[in-house]
Amino acid sequence: MVRVYLDRDADLSILRDEVIAIIGYGSQGRNQALNLRDSGLRVIIGCRPGRSQKLAEEDGFKVYPIDEASERGTIIYMLIPDMAHREVYEKHVKDRLSEGKALCFSHGFSIHYKQVIPPPFVDVIMVAPKGPGPIVREAYLNGSGVPALIAVQQDYSGKAKEKALAIAKGIGATRVGVLETTFKDETESDLIGEQTVLVGGLMELIKKGFEVLVEEGYPPELAYFEACNEAKLIIDLIYRSGLTGMLRAVSDTAKYGGLAVGPKIIDEHVKENMRAAARRVKDGSFAEEWIQEYESGGENLERLMRELEDHPLEVVGKKIRRMAGLER
Numbered sequence: 357m358v359r360v361y362l363d364r365d366a367d368l369s370i371l372r373d374e375v376i377a378i379i380g381y382g383s384q385g386r387n388q389a390l391n392l393r394d395s396g397l398r399v400i401i402g403c404r405p406g407r408s409q410k411l412a413e414e415d416g417f418k419v420y421p422i423d424e425a426s427e428r429g430t431i432i433y434m435l436i437p438d439m440a441h442r443e444v445y446e447k448h449v450k451d452r453l454s455e456g457k458a459l460c461f462s463h464g465f466s467i468h469y470k471q472v473i474p475p476p477f478v479d480v481i482m483v484a485p486k487g488p489g490p491i492v493r494e495a496y497l498n499g500s501g502v503p504a505l506i507a508v509q510q511d512y513s514g515k516a517k518e519k520a521l522a523i524a525k526g527i528g529a530t531r532v533g534v535l536e537t538t539f540k541d542e543t544e545s546d547l548i549g550e551q552t553v554l555v556g557g558l559m560e561l562i563k564k565g566f567e568v569l570v571e572e573g574y575p576p577e578l579a580y581f582e583a584c585n586e587a588k589l590i591i592d593l594i595y596r597s598g599l600t601g602m603l604r605a606v607s608d609t610a611k612y613g614g615l616a617v618g619p620k621i622i623d624e625h626v627k628e629n630m631r632a633a634a635r636r637v638k639d640g641s642f643a644e645e646w647i648q649e650y651e652s653g654g655e656n657l658e659r660l661m662r663e664l665e666d667h668p669l670e671v672v673g674k675k676i677r678r679m680a681g682l683e684r
């Protein structure tokens with residue numbers, strides 16, 4: 357069993373003399389910054405001019421250009437998109453790092469795939485909430501939290517892990533549970549999970565299930581309810597009570613059909629595809645492909661998005677969600 361860290365295992369007072377410079381004020385940046393401030397920690401924001409900068413000022417933070425925030429901060433917390441880390445680090449952060457400062461991340465991509473190569477005289481730590489930024493905030497305000505992973509890549513100060521745990525406490529994660537991992541394991545498992553299950557797998561399952569229903573002659577509206585809308589209700593049951601709990605809540609026919617036919621759908625061949633995706637994450641070829649795509653302007657990504665927007669599932673889904681008042 358891996359150890360689960362809770363509030364009593366983390367000490368906010370070790371951050372008493374630290375200034376946390378949050379770089380970026382987006383999904384994670386804003387919500388973690390608000391939680392850390394409400395936990396009594398010293399937080400400043402580093403932003404480029406524009407929307408984020410205005411929002412951070414409206415929220416009452418001291419906001420600086422990224423260079424200056426990196427200069428003033430003792431913990432530089434990189435909360436901009438992973439693909440922007442390399443350039444922002446090289447241009448604005450690197451030369452402001454001095455002995456004993458810490459670089460902190462919420463995902464290990466840029467460190468693990470060597471987009472950012474920190475000097476030896478800083479701590480390199482991770483606090484990775486396992487949920488979207490707005491939920492990190494909402495849970496904190498409700499007295500709870502979103503679980504998180506922590507990791508230490510480099511421990512110069514001898515206190516790197518304590519710092520990571522304290523930040524995890526500051527965002528509310530130790531209220532529910534924090535696990536220790538490595539940058540490598542967090543990065544790889546995150547990518548493998550999102551490709552095979554959470555984003556890639558689920559999306560294709562829903563899409564192909566919808567396509568088969570329509571090909572078999574059922575109206576797209578019915579196919580949408582069946583393959584997409586109801587998926588949320590099933591996931592909610594799994595989230596609350598596990599796979600067996602979900603099976604206890606569906607009909608006996610669904611229970612038997614699911615158990616007997618499911619493995620014939622998601623079969624060994626699908627698992628072999630998942631293993632292939634895992635290999636490409638672990639040998640770095642997926643990262644290389646994505647960095648190349650990003651740096652050459654992201655045309656393929658845009659094309660894939662456009663194609664999906666035109667898919668009948670998306671067209672009928674939009675209509676139905678509008679009717680139901682879920683979407684404008």
Ligand code: NDP
Pocket residue numbers: 380381382383384385403404405406407408409434435436437438440444462463484485486487488489
């Ligand atoms: P966002 O896309 O929400 O970050 C947007 C912020 O980054 C904005 O403040 C934006 O500024 C700024 N920004 C974007 N590009 C640049 C740039 N080139 N130079 C300067 N600032 C820039 O990021 P996330 O919060 O989604 O992700 C932050 C980190 O957290 C990532 O490492 C991610 O992997 C990790 N993470 C994210 C999760 C999530 O649910 N979103 C979950 C767990 C981890 P502006 O407004 O000026 O454009």
Ligand code: MG
Pocket residue numbers: 546547550
């Ligand atoms: Mg992910």
